[in-house]
Amino acid sequence: MKAVKSRIIRSLPLEAYVIACDNSGAKVLKIIAVKGHKTVKGRNPAAGIGDFVMCAVKKGKPEMRKTVVPAVVVRQKKEYRRADGIRIKFEDNAVVVLKDDKGNPKGTIYKGPIAKEAAERWPAVSKVASMIV
Numbered sequence: 001m002k003a004v005k006s007r008i009i010r011s012l013p014l015e016a017y018v019i020a021c022d023n024s025g026a027k028v029l030k031i032i033a034v035k036g037h038k039t040v041k042g043r044n045p046a047a048g049i050g051d052f053v054m055c056a057v058k059k060g061k062p063e064m065r066k067t068v069v070p071a072v073v074v075r076q077k078k079e080y081r082r083a084d085g086i087r088i089k090f091e092d093n094a095v096v097v098l099k100d101d102k103g104n105p106k107g108t109i110y111k112g113p114i115a116k117e118a119a120e121r122w123p124a125v126s127k128v129a130s131m132i133v
Helices: 116-121 123-128
Strands: 017-020 026-034 052-060 068-075 094-097
Touching (some): 026 068
Parallel strands (some): 017 094
Antiparallel strands (some): 017 026, 052 068
């Protein structure tokens, strides 16, 4: 996994509900774990753009519901700063559902834009994306 150049503010704590912006069959997911998150003892982990998270499917197709799936955060409402000084924020919090831990996406179409930081870190996700901001 490649390092992110921007100063990403981690604004999605555990138990946060996010939407799936792909056609994998999941609609609403709940973040239950943030993989690779280092923090102090007792603090709840939080996720930001480009982070690998484990999610429980809350709404979606019947075969997808009540399953735990890996995902990557591609949009967040909270603004963050890029290295060139620009501040970026999106309208919603969104994730892309993955098939495996390698980063291969389950869906074939993404609705809405994908953050440049997530696309750089996850090349398989960026191949499917039509709009990268």
